Amino acid sequence: MRIEEVLTEADKQGWLGKAWDTVLHGRKDPLVPWVRKHIRSKGTQWIYRNVDKQFPKRYVKSDVKSAIGQILGTGA
Numbered sequence: 001m002r003i004e005e006v007l008t009e010a011d012k013q014g015w016l017g018k019a020w021d022t023v024l025h026g027r028k029d030p031l032v033p034w035v036r037k038h039i040r041s042k043g044t045q046w047i048y049r050n051v052d053k054q055f056p057k058r059y060v061k062s063d064v065k066s067a068i069g070q071i072l073g074t075g076a
Contacts, residue, residue, distance in 0.1 A: 031059055035067045044068055 034054060035047055051064050068074075 031055065031063060032067050032070060035064070036071050039068065039071055 031051075038047055047068065048061065048064055051059055
């Protein structure tokens with residue numbers, strides 16, 4: 001049995017299946033497009049202050065830092 005079959009059968013919508021999708025296909029969350037839209041016009045501090053208003057209790061500071069680093073090309 002292949003690993004994909006095991007993961008899909010054992011955990012169709014659970015955390016393990018979502019983690020496997022992230023590994024295979026990358027993150028498909030709305031944070032990166034939102035940061036990309038506001039990074040140049042409003043700045044990083046505005047993004048840190050307003051991420052909880054846009055996405056209540058969904059992201060932590062390290063997620064936002066990673067998205068900013070991905071967009072600005074620092075890889076952080």
